Amino acid sequence: MEVKIGDLEVAFSDGVLAIMDQHAQVKSSAPEQGGILLGRAYKNRFVVEKISTPTELDKCSRYNFERHRLSAQMVINYEFFNSNGQVMYLGEWHTHPEDNPTPSGVDLKMIKSQLAKNKIDVPYLLLVIKGRKTTYIGLQTSKELFSITF
Ligand SMILES: [Zn+2]
Numbered sequence: 001m002e003v004k005i006g007d008l009e010v011a012f013s014d015g016v017l018a019i020m021d022q023h024a025q026v027k028s029s030a031p032e033q034g035g036i037l038l039g040r041a042y043k044n045r046f047v048v049e050k051i052s053t054p055t056e057l058d059k060c061s062r063y064n065f066e067r068h069r070l071s072a073q074m075v076i077n078y079e080f081f082n083s084n085g086q087v088m089y090l091g092e093w094h095t096h097p098e099d100n101p102t103p104s105g106v107d108l109k110m111i112k113s114q115l116a117k118n119k120i121d122v123p124y125l126l127l128v129i130k131g132r133k134t135t136y137i138g139l140q141t142s143k144e145l146f147s148i149t150f
Pocket of ligand 1: 094095096103104107129
């Protein structure tokens with residue numbers, strides 16, 4: 001699947017979409033889940049090829065997902081090294097227990113601070129929120145947040 005947000009084309013592999021679908025919070029008791037997005041970055045195009053899923057170190061509850069910094073960094077380093085620096089951190093994803101998700105204040109702060117401290121030279125980061133019916137995709141740049149829902 002491919003979408004356009006701002007000036008950026010974003011492609012998601014089928015595998016990535018399937019994993020997010022499996023984690024959608026359809027059951028009323030399910031906790032929020034999430035992880036990081038990994039893939040290749042070109043000038044005006046991101047290709048999201050892999051995502052991480054919750055580890056035992058992450059804290060999940062019905063209305064919150066807080067991923068563990070260290071476990072995510074290990075995944076990022078591993079993928080970067082094993083792809084000769086081609087596969088890199090492209091952003092964050094998590095689920096929301098609502099049909100049509102919108103980012104919370106915490107989500108917006110988080111993606112901004114991730115972009116600010118991102119050491120690899122990617123000028124944008126993605127914020128994907130998988131709802132029960134639709135999916136929100138935000139593109140955080142240094143100046144603004146573009147978004148689409150599909
Ligand atoms: Zn959220």
